[in-house]
Amino acid sequence: MALIVQKYGGTSVGSAERILAVAERVKRWRDQGNQVVVVLSAMSGETDRLIGLARQIQERPEPRELDVLMSTGEQVTIALLSMALSARGCPARSYTGAQVHILTDSAHNKARIRDIDAARVKADLDAGRVVVVAGFQGIDELGDITTLGRGGSDTSAVAIAAALKADECQIYTDVDGVYTTDPRVEPKARKLARITFEEMLEMASLGSKVLQIRSVEFAGKYKVPLRVLSSFGEGEGTLITFEEDAVEDAKIAGIAFSRDEAKLTVLGVPDQPGVAHQILGPIADANIEVDMIIQNIAAQEALTDFTFTVHRNDYARALEILEASAKQLGARQVLGDLHIVKISLVGVGMRSHAGIASRMFSALAQEGINIRMISTSEIKISVVVDEKYLELGVRTLHEAFGLDQASTA
Amino acid sequence: MALIVQKYGGTSVGSAERILAVAERVKRWRDQGNQVVVVLSAMSGETDRLIGLARQIQERPEPRELDVLMSTGEQVTIALLSMALSARGCPARSYTGAQVHILTDSAHNKARIRDIDAARVKADLDAGRVVVVAGFQGIDELGDITTLGRGGSDTSAVAIAAALKADECQIYTDVDGVYTTDPRVEPKARKLARITFEEMLEMASLGSKVLQIRSVEFAGKYKVPLRVLSSFGEGEGTLITFEEDAVEDAKIAGIAFSRDEAKLTVLGVPDQPGVAHQILGPIADANIEVDMIIQNIAAQEALTDFTFTVHRNDYARALEILEASAKQLGARQVLGDLHIVKISLVGVGMRSHAGIASRMFSALAQEGINIRMISTSEIKISVVVDEKYLELGVRTLHEAFGLDQASTA
Incomplete structure (x- = not known):
């Protein structure tokens, strides 16, 4: 019982x-x-x-x-x-x-x-x-x-x-479980029998909408075994588990993506301490969440370029705030881009398997997909690409990492 | 305040x-x-x-x-x-x-x-x-x-x-208050500025649907001054009060009526102790509420006729039960009538003014309305008449007691 x-x-x-x-x-x-x-x-x-x-x-x-x-x-x-x-x-x-x-x-x-x-x-x-x-x-x-x-x-x-x-x-x-990616984008997407909590958390936070992220956090914190399954069909669904050994031995669990991204760039700001805070402080004060952040050192002078992403809904407000701070900082220009998406590779296997990032970048390059930004954590790699490459990018990575082929589940 | x-x-x-x-x-x-x-x-x-x-x-x-x-x-x-x-x-x-x-x-x-x-x-x-x-x-x-x-x-x-x-x-x-009777039946019905709790209770229990009877009982028990008024117009509505003196000095507050009545009669039952209980016991056991009860002594033999009223919704069930008990009692016949209504005159003035009942009966008689049953309490007189006389009966009594004429409110 x-x-x-x-x-x-x-x-x-x-x-x-x-x-x-x-x-x-x-x-x-x-x-x-x-x-x-x-x-x-x-x-x-x-x-x-x-x-x-x-x-x-x-x-x-x-x-x-x-x-x-x-x-x-x-x-x-x-x-x-x-x-x-x-x-x-x-x-x-x-x-x-x-x-x-x-x-x-x-x-x-x-x-x-x-x-x-x-x-x-x-x-x-x-x-x-x-x-x-x-x-x-x-x-x-x-x-x-x-x-x-x-x-x-x-x-x-x-x-x-x-x-x-x-x-x-x-x-x-x-839906009848957690898939390697959204089947509407990649029809070859495959249902996972098991996934770890960490992977599920990344998938949820990176755009997979099967489970609400807070519930996954909660389950992780209190060690509640969680199972996602369909209320219309039968089947075992996907078990979210703590036991990494029990998970399929593939390196990558799945591919998440998000269309809700927007990118903002300030060009030619003085490369001096406190600049990042001067740019991001007012954004945070407006309760706008910033996702990826990149700072490049410009070649000439002591100037730098600063880029970050926000939720698409916050784009207009963020741009307005940024233009005000750019003026104060004496920046050269502010650029914005609403037509970007984020694609993420998620898997605990990354920890122990080298070369995953380079395989990801090379697969995208072969299809002529230009990577705009990169961000990594222990078990995920996210890239920002032009919106038009979303489907192609997801399918390319799905195939490159053999996600359509069931391993011994 | x-x-x-x-x-x-x-x-x-x-x-x-x-x-x-x-x-x-x-x-x-x-x-x-x-x-x-x-x-x-x-x-x-x-x-x-x-x-x-x-x-x-x-x-x-x-x-x-x-x-x-x-x-x-x-x-x-x-x-x-x-x-x-x-x-x-x-x-x-x-x-x-x-x-x-x-x-x-x-x-x-x-x-x-x-x-x-x-x-x-x-x-x-x-x-x-x-x-x-x-x-x-x-x-x-x-x-x-x-x-x-x-x-x-x-x-x-x-x-x-x-x-x-x-x-x-x-x-x-x-509605904008309590009326002397239902204005849909008697267009000359007049809004009362005040009415006593006892009268309101009788009006509610006798068919006036302005207030739910339990709420009036509750207000009476806890001495809560109650006022009925319209949520669409302005106006003072009707105050339900404990002070009989403050009430208009008319003898009669209003006329209530109910179309939800049905009458059942057992003819020729032995006139001996316990008969009423033998007839009404099974009815009560079936959770059917009995309103008026009349027992006539039959002229010949030691036989009696027994009549009572129930809610129209309970008629079919009551008839079935009654036919069974009538057989046991050896009664001559069971009669039922669905086409009756109850008209009631309500007013605390009855207490101190004699002759109200006879005025009521004579007014109805003048219009050729035959009274089938009568029941009285300290502040009300109810009569059962054929359904077809409902409107005529209400209007006749409304006029006979001068209810369309405002007294000093």
Whole structure:
């Protein structure tokens, strides 16, 4: 007998019919002798509907009240799933985030979980019930309703799994696992049976949208075995594991990419201490996150060029701020480029295998893809290239590293 | 400065536009120096939408889960109204029933309020905030969400007013007060400036649907001054008061009626002790409420006829039960009539003024309306007549007692 936490996303509970299908699946797990806790999102579209309603009332809705409003979405699905389970002779009880004391900080709309009181859930499980918990929501110390932000239901599930010391946390979604890359870009992309937490973290932060990054961090921190699988088909999905040995022995797990990049360059700034801070300080003050940073030493004079990337949504504001600081610094020129993308190779195998970077660069060069920026960490190499090379670049690397060929999984 | 509890029903908060109008009204009361607590229903149609959703999942939805589901309706409106108030520079906070500890028993879907912890509400009021509370819902001792049943938001408002010792509880609705009778039946019906609690209770229990009867009982028990008024127009509405002297000095407050009646008769049962119990016991066991009861002594033999009324919805079941007991009793025949209505004259003035009953009967007789049953209490007289006489009967009595003429209000 295992204790399983299952999380179903918005599309999995998007209609009465789909909720009934989820109930069948949950019942099957329970009938096999498992204790099951289910964490649910709102029906797909519901959160947007509620936000739309709020915007009719107030252009920028009061964050505390927006949480009161949005948290109703999951409350609807937990009630409906519990009914569906009861109707199938499977005793079930639903709980809101407040009812199982998912204690968060008070950062409305993007709260972080601090603690969970698992006593009530455990009592129900021991009484043979399935427990259905609203994802995405909690309460703060004042008893006010909070939400965790988009994708927060994954985090709820992992946090509950951690509090219950569950044997596995299963994230049911509309894809059947983690792939070597996005199959819409490379049809030869292959589903991974296993991936390490570190790799999954890099994949998530580099643009793979299968799991919300915070939930992966949380699972890593509390050592919760995580599995991604499809709520529509069968199959084992992808297990995210701590055991590097257990992972396929390929050097590279996959290729992530992001289209949300923009590049900014200041040309001809004085090459003196404090310049980087003078350029990036005002950007940080505006709450704009900077990803890659490169500083080149210019050939002539004591001048340097400074380049960095930001999220495409922040481009216009960053450019404005940068032009002001460039003027103060006496820089020669500010350049911007919205038409770039980032492609990243991820794999724990990089640690022990040399030559991966050069193989990556040479494969791209052979296709005439010019690399604009490079950034590396222990288990990933990211390059910035022109937007038009995204698909070609991903497919080239996918083939160069033999990702379409299953190793002994 | 007064402490006012205002309750707005589903049609008053039925759209973003209407919620904004409610916010304007609430703000006006607050700007006049009052402390204001607002109790809201779900948007009109929302509760039915949610029940429809539940029925797609389970024919007879699990009562506990139905409450989890339905309580989201008010949670949406309290969040939206608080936003609307904030947007107008009027600080506000919303609370669910659970958050202000509206403690109820555990009778899901029809729970009764036991206690309210007003501390948090008071603290907010003292801090200058408007407090917006979800009507219709509470929690039981286990922390499970409960609902009070249809119309329960009125009861929530009255209970909160009682707990806060509010100066007035204002029930905003789609009519502008309590009328001498339903204006759709008698266009000359006149709005009452005041009515006593006893009269209001009789009016509510006899078919006037302006206020939910339980909320009137609650207000009477806790001495909460209650006012019914329109959320669309202006005007003072109708005050429900304890002071009989303050009420218009008319003998009769109004005329209530009910189309939901059905009559059952057993002919020729033995006139012996225990017969009434043998007839009505099985009816009560089936949870069917009996309203009027009449027993006539038959002329010949030791036989009697026994007649009673039930809600029209219970007619078929009651008839079935009655036919079984009639057989056992050896009764001659069972008769049923679905085409009857009840018309009632209500007024505290009856206590001190004789001759009201005879004036009522004679007015009806003059129009050829045959009275089938009569039942009286200290402040009301009800008659059962054929359905076809409903409108004529109401208008006849309205005129006979001069209800269209305002006395000194």
